[in-house]
Amino acid sequence: MTINYEGRVAVVTGGGAGLGRSHSLFLASRGAKVVVNDLGGSVEGKGSSSSAADSVVKEITDAGGVAAPNYNSVADEAGGAAIIQTALDEFGRVDILINNAGNNIEDSFRKMSMDDFRAVLDVHLMGAVHCTKAAWQHMLDQEYGRVVMTTSAAGLYGGHGLSNYAAAKIALVGLMNSLVLEGRKRGITVNSIAPMAMTRMSKDAMDDKTGPLLKPEFVTSIVGLLASENHKGSGDIISAGAGYYSKIGIVEGAGVYFGAETPPTPDDLANRFDDICDLSEARPHRDAFSSVAESMRNVLRGLKQ
Ligand code: NAI
Numbered sequence: 001m002t003i004n005y006e007g008r009v010a011v012v013t014g015g016g017a018g019l020g021r022s023h024s025l026f027l028a029s030r031g032a033k034v035v036v037n038d039l040g041g042s043v044e045g046k047g048s049s050s051s052a053a054d055s056v057v058k059e060i061t062d063a064g065g066v067a068a069p070n071y072n073s074v075a076d077e078a079g080g081a082a083i084i085q086t087a088l089d090e091f092g093r094v095d096i097l098i099n100n101a102g103n104n105i106e107d108s109f110r111k112m113s114m115d116d117f118r119a120v121l122d123v124h125l126m127g128a129v130h131c132t133k134a135a136w137q138h139m140l141d142q143e144y145g146r147v148v149m150t151t152s153a154a155g156l157y158g159g160h161g162l163s164n165y166a167a168a169k170i171a172l173v174g175l176m177n178s179l180v181l182e183g184r185k186r187g188i189t190v191n192s193i194a195p196m197a198m199t200r201m202s203k204d205a206m207d208d209k210t211g212p213l214l215k216p217e218f219v220t221s222i223v224g225l226l227a228s229e230n231h232k233g234s235g236d237i238i239s240a241g242a243g244y245y246s247k248i249g250i251v252e253g254a255g256v257y258f259g260a261e262t263p264p265t266p267d268d269l270a271n272r273f274d275d276i277c278d279l280s281e282a283r284p285h286r287d288a289f290s291s292v293a294e295s296m297r298n299v300l301r302g303l304k305q
Pocket residue numbers: 013014015016017018019020037038039040041042043045052072073074075099100101102103123124127150151152153194195196197198199200201202
């Protein structure tokens with residue numbers, strides 16, 4: 001059966017341009033009623049305008065879909081609440097939340113002001129927190145929710161001049177992992193995408209060869225799956241761009257056991273550091289307890305030998 005969102009209400013933050021525009025158009029084309037949120041400012045997040053959200057709402061309604069604009073900033077708590085309230089006021093519920101809004105202020109860590117560091121954390125991390133928090137109780141009550149976080153390769157692996165952006169983007173993964181556990185028994189899934197697409201924010205990093213291949217619609221396809229009712233998977237990070245899709249994982253290696261009686265010296269650890277860092281038998285963990293429990297099992301196994 002073709003995936004659709006009939007009867008569902010979606011909120012797309014930063015939905016007025018780039019990836020968010022593409023997500024909004026797609027969800028609406030498959031039956032969702034969509035709140036298109038966008039502050040309408042610069043890449044850095046300065047200024048504001050209603051035109052970005054309005055133009056995507058017009059595209060949706062011109063095509064026969066249903067949408068409402070919202071112009072609040074995700075960066076403040078009241079803004080997050082107002083965005084979700086728009087969904088409740090206009091369409092009576094909230095089923096899907098795509099945390100997509102983002103800004104970028106690049107500088108070396110040495111030169112970056114704390115204001116610029118916080119401004120990026122406020123939009124990417126706290127923006128997702130504000131909107132998800134405002135939607136969460138409704139999703140718990142209705143025992144249904146689909147939340148998608150937008151992380152980034154730069155967040156997961158780091159990038160020069162991107163310390164603020166990377167810190168915010170990997171924090172979203174920690175947020176996701178905890179919400180996965182809290183939403184699991186109440187019909188709520190939380191997943192993340194690490195997109196690659198040619199947009200206003202990324203265009204300077206693209207070249208003439210790869211840029212045209214990186215159409216936002218290729219990223220939207222995975223958002224469409226993660227936002228759908230029949231997809232029950234939760235806690236996945238999916239890298240997506242230009243037709244390529246892969247899972248990114250946080251994994252733990254098999255490790256080295258030094259015994260529990262006497263702590264190893266730093267020299268002992270230096271001698272085995274390559275083995276400690278060996279990921280050839282690495283595995284993911286369901287949660288922090290599963291990681292700790294596995295370490296303890298290894299310790300107890302070692303004690304018995
Ligand atoms: P974009 O600049 O085209 O779109 C971002 C949208 O978010 C803009 O319309 C902007 O007005 C809006 N926005 C910014 N601050 C806001 C705020 N405080 N409240 C509400 N809306 C706000 O950029 P793009 O590429 O579409 O980015 C979408 C998301 O994807 C961002 O979270 C970005 O970090 C992430 N991303 C994009 C990549 C790419 O290759 N384009 C790579 C990795 C992550």
